[in-house]
Amino acid sequence: MFADRAKIIIKSGKGGDGHVSFRREKYVPNGGPDGGDGGKGGDIIFQVDEGLNTLTDYRHKRKFAARPGEEGGKKKCHGKNGEDLVLKVPEGTVIKDAESGKVIADMSGDNKRQIILQGGRGGLGNQHFATSTMQAPKYAQPGGEAIEIEVLLELKVIADVGLVGFPNVGKSTFLSRVTNARPKIANYHFTTLNPNLGVVDVDGTNGFVIADIPGLIEGASQGVGLGHEFLRHIERTKVIIHMVDGASVEGRDPLEDILAINKELEAYDPHILDKPQVIAANKMDVCIDGQDEVLQKLKQHFEPEGIEVYAISAVSGEGVKELLFHVNELLKTCPSEVTVYEAEYDPALQFFKDEPFTVEYNAEEDEYVVEGPKIEKMLGYTNIDSEKGFLFFQRFLKEQGILKELEELGIEEGDTVRMYGLVFDYYK
Secondary structure, eight states: OOOOEEEEEEEOOOOOOOOOOBOOBTTBTTOOBOOOOOOOOOOEEEEEOTTOOSOGGGTSOOEEEOOOOOOOOSTTOOOOOOOOEEEEEOTTEEEEETTTOOEEEEEOTTOOEEEEEOOOOOOOOGGGGOOSSOSSOOOOOOOOOOOEEEEEEEEOOOOSEEEEOOTTSSHHHHHHHHSSOOOOOOSSTTOOOSOEEEEEOOTTSOOEEEEEOOOOOTTGGGTOTTHHHHGGGGTTOSEEEEEEETTOTTSOOHHHHHHHHHHHHHHHOGGGGGSOEEEEEEOGGGOOTTTTHHHHHHHHHHGGGTOOEEEOOTTTOTTHHHHHHHHHHHHHTSOSSOOOOOOOOOHHHHHHTTOOOEEEEETTTTEEEEESHHHHHHHHHOOTTSHHHHHHHHHHHHHTTHHHHHHHTTOOTTOEEEETTEEEEOOO
16 A cells, blocks of 8 residues: 555654763862763754655654763763754655644655754753852753654645546556556556656646546545545645546446546545646547547536546547647646645644743843743753744744733833843843
């Protein structure tokens, strides 16, 4: 079976603990603290691999973890950072939070590599906690915790054109004729279990990718048959080719077939029907005299809606070139960008949600102080210096209600806010 879904558990590396130690040298009986910092935990990174086209690698292994950072050492030695874990996936893989179903990342378009889970920050050694009144601190900061979540990987095939139709109407034969794909072809239902892809290269066109979307039958959107497993692959396509048996070899009504499939597409996602469509009436080479009334029936119903109908034979090639030229013209009217799903969920917010925090005004220092395990973890997890990290920091303050509490305390623009080692001016 084509592996286009997988559910796995991913875990970033825990940060190494800071070290507690003191200088011990000859003639220096009371050396100061020299405990080194712990190393940062490894990140979980997803990366597109052009050589992959399935998620098979994630079917037989369920858990993936990055390496933890090493503990700091004596003489201010910094612990080694944990090794990142890079998970390679096919282009078009959407990473979702398994519990909520929300999108974490879409590995499509320009997004070829993304950190999904940050490793915990390394803890500070006791050298950082020496003060004028505490010159021999016996405390070091523990490393930041690892983050573990379950994610759902879904492969949504990236193709310009989606080829849909009931089983045994000739989609595989058509694909093998017009592209470099070599799907299995046989005269029985449900032969195709994989979304076969091929590149169409016809003189006078720019070339485009076409995908045979298998298994679409009535009830597919409710999970009947194989249809529900493959409907997701049509979401990114720009043009839809409906292929029907124009000769009604098996006694099917081509008009009813198209209406049934459009009903399933609409039930799955109504926006799919906004895509340009074209109808390919296949097997016209075996029509007996007078049977072209099926073709006329299709034209009368769909051409007033702007949907062209082409009589073709995937076996002989009759009408195929004309169909492909029309599809190429339709593609010119479509946006050139790949559909990329926006991120809806940040795993780090889940990591912080149950931790307490306090928001207070320090009149003596004339500053607002925000503290607590939630804040300490957030600052350890986030790189405030990067644009992405700072945006996450802003969203965190808003979604956790910290900004609201600051406003209730009477904070005004330009006032100072302190969060552990971070000091900044407040502006709306």
